[in-house]
Amino acid sequence: MKHLILTRLALGTPKEDWLRHRIKLFEEFCAPSIANQTCQDFTWILAVRDNTPEWFIQRARKISPSARFIFIESKSLKIKWPDNLPRELIEPVLLTTRIDSDDAFHKDFVKEVQSAAKQQKYSCALDAPLGYSLDQNTLDCFLYKSHRNHFITLLEYGTCRTVFCTMHALMDREFPVVQFCRDKPLWTEGTNGKNISNRLRRSDDVIQWNEVRQNFLDGKVLSDRKVENIPIQNSKLQNIQKSEYFNISAMRTIFVQIASYRDCELIPTIDDMLKKAKNPERLRVGICRQYHPADKFDDMEPYKKDRRFRIIDVIYSKSKGACWARNMSQQIYMGEDYTLQIDSHMRFAKDWDETLINMILFLQSRGYPKPLLTGYMAAYDPNKPLKLKPDEPPLQMVFDCFNPEGAIVFKSETIPGWKHIKHPVAARFYSGGFCFTLGRYCKEVQHDPDFYFIGEEISITVRAYTHGYDLFHPNKNLLWHHYTRKKSVRQWDDDNNWTKRDKISVKKNRQLFGMDKDKVNFDFSKYGFGQVRTLRDYEKYAGVLFSKRAVQKHTIEGKFPPNPFSYTSDQQWLNSFFVSNRYCIQIDSKKLRELDYDFWVVAFHSEDDETIFRQDADKAEIAMITSAGDGLYEIWRELYPFKKPKYWVLWPHSKSKGWCRRLTSKM
Numbered sequence: 001m002k003h004l005i006l007t008r009l010a011l012g013t014p015k016e017d018w019l020r021h022r023i024k025l026f027e028e029f030c031a032p033s034i035a036n037q038t039c040q041d042f043t044w045i046l047a048v049r050d051n052t053p054e055w056f057i058q059r060a061r062k063i064s065p066s067a068r069f070i071f072i073e074s075k076s077l078k079i080k081w082p083d084n085l086p087r088e089l090i091e092p093v094l095l096t097t098r099i100d101s102d103d104a105f106h107k108d109f110v111k112e113v114q115s116a117a118k119q120q121k122y123s124c125a126l127d128a129p130l131g132y133s134l135d136q137n138t139l140d141c142f143l144y145k146s147h148r149n150h151f152i153t154l155l156e157y158g159t160c161r162t163v164f165c166t167m168h169a170l171m172d173r174e175f176p177v178v179q180f181c182r183d184k185p186l187w188t189e190g191t192n193g194k195n196i197s198n199r200l201r202r203s204d205d206v207i208q209w210n211e212v213r214q215n216f217l218d219g220k221v222l223s224d225r226k227v228e229n230i231p232i233q234n235s236k237l238q239n240i241q242k243s244e245y246f247n248i249s250a251m252r253t254i255f256v257q258i259a260s261y262r263d264c265e266l267i268p269t270i271d272d273m274l275k276k277a278k279n280p281e282r283l284r285v286g287i288c289r290q291y292h293p294a295d296k297f298d299d300m301e302p303y304k305k306d307r308r309f310r311i312i313d314v315i316y317s318k319s320k321g322a323c324w325a326r327n328m329s330q331q332i333y334m335g336e337d338y339t340l341q342i343d344s345h346m347r348f349a350k351d352w353d354e355t356l357i358n359m360i361l362f363l364q365s366r367g368y369p370k371p372l373l374t375g376y377m378a379a380y381d382p383n384k385p386l387k388l389k390p391d392e393p394p395l396q397m398v399f400d401c402f403n404p405e406g407a408i409v410f411k412s413e414t415i416p417g418w419k420h421i422k423h424p425v426a427a428r429f430y431s432g433g434f435c436f437t438l439g440r441y442c443k444e445v446q447h448d449p450d451f452y453f454i455g456e457e458i459s460i461t462v463r464a465y466t467h468g469y470d471l472f473h474p475n476k477n478l479l480w481h482h483y484t485r486k487k488s489v490r491q492w493d494d495d496n497n498w499t500k501r502d503k504i505s506v507k508k509n510r511q512l513f514g515m516d517k518d519k520v521n522f523d524f525s526k527y528g529f530g531q532v533r534t535l536r537d538y539e540k541y542a543g544v545l546f547s548k549r550a551v552q553k554h555t556i557e558g559k560f561p562p563n564p565f566s567y568t569s570d571q572q573w574l575n576s577f578f579v580s581n582r583y584c585i586q587i588d589s590k591k592l593r594e595l596d597y598d599f600w601v602v603a604f605h606s607e608d609d610e611t612i613f614r615q616d617a618d619k620a621e622i623a624m625i626t627s628a629g630d631g632l633y634e635i636w637r638e639l640y641p642f643k644k645p646k647y648w649v650l651w652p653h654s655k656s657k658g659w660c661r662r663l664t665s666k667m
Contacts, residue, residue, distance in 0.1 A: 033104035116180035123365035131187035157365035255336035259325035260344035333442035424472035448527035455509030467530030550577035
């Protein structure tokens, strides 16, 4: 682990009197506190403008002979710390601490912050909340508690953004913040009348500076300053809890958003979620409950007494569909650290909350500031004995086809090599039934209430990506989904206007993606794409081209994103896409006489006998095909052929006879 302490010494274009005042404070407070550290395993970096007067630099070198100077071009408006740091100082595990040139550290600061860092497995900010506010003119000193203060430290695994990557007060938006040494004042914030923003923070806890300064500087009293004889009052200091290091995830809250429509599985889902959470007290549950007065299975009165629950009751006749309901639940988000979006018919693995948070923290430590976990979950059936198997193969969402309305249809496949994968894998697509990410997502990527069903998942996929979210599939099963729901009432069963809503949704989705040159007459406003990335950025990442309804081979084969990009021109990249073709296999019914087929292999081969597409027919499809009676059976398939199909293969399998005669014919 490499520890860098970063100080902005002389930036901007300050006047000489300001420089002389600043170098004096630097000599009296900041530099001695760095030299006085009990642990010297760090490198101190001082940043100055390249037009800083030579006398100032020479004096600074004399005051801090062990520091390394970096010179910033005078025309640069902002320091890009990662670009200016010496390369040899950047290591895979990087600790960066900030201190202003007129402030001071406790002599144990470096020792304490490094001890705290060694206990963390993932990237995070380390915050020592207790210190002193000191008037450097009168030496009036007060105990001062401040969270995410400007003495914060950033621990990074595998990245080099540095502690200056964002404002210290906003650090919790980028990284989890871990407090350490909560009962020990580890810093002194100086005020001197020439600060830009700092002011003296007066409190009831008045401290005699010369009684504590030996913990910060070298123990020498500043005899040339006026020091009032102020009694020490440490009442608050004595009442602060003992120093502690704690599990990062234990401190974070989760906003669970659920849209439920007349679902008898809602309450079992809630109960299982609470039961299986490691820290159920961290949960805040927002539910848009669309109910029918005659239903007796989703009575939420007991939960309304629980402070963790926020429930919006909507009579079923007022419902406008799933996306509208998801949007409603997002309106009651109240700043929680994370959010989990689920359907109202789910089951959970033990400690699901801690596992999901730790996955997010791991991904952040690998340089993804806004990771989003999503995917199609494994299935459960509430009508059968519950057998949840966390070690069964996890699933990934892969491309199936563009539907006639222009939206991408997904299918699920087992994650390749899942037994040997220890962390989440990159994903192309988002699932509305499961999504776990940062809480701010509820504000940044809200569901468009005009969407009904078609286009929901692909629109959120790209909107999230363009807002800076990186998509991943969990590498293990943490939730299960009830898919069939044969006897459940759907919203469209009760809504006579659902087809009208669906048409609006389809049209809006096509215009969002610029398909078929549809004229844009919708105002997408906050329901449009983000500004961090573009639609074309997503198309390159995922290997899909919406305007042409085309797809790349890498995507067809279900390989992990991002798609390889080795093209020398946009035209070469565009030429790498394939457009779908529909093929019909016609076969004499007399050749398929068995009554107990359980599946048919349906495949297309190239001229060199490579299987370029395979989509088997299951029992349901076989029953539909054979219901036509004698004559010709027709089997339709939609292909994105990166090689021209030469012949098809149909190889039936019977329960009683096993593999039957293999049928084939040229295209």
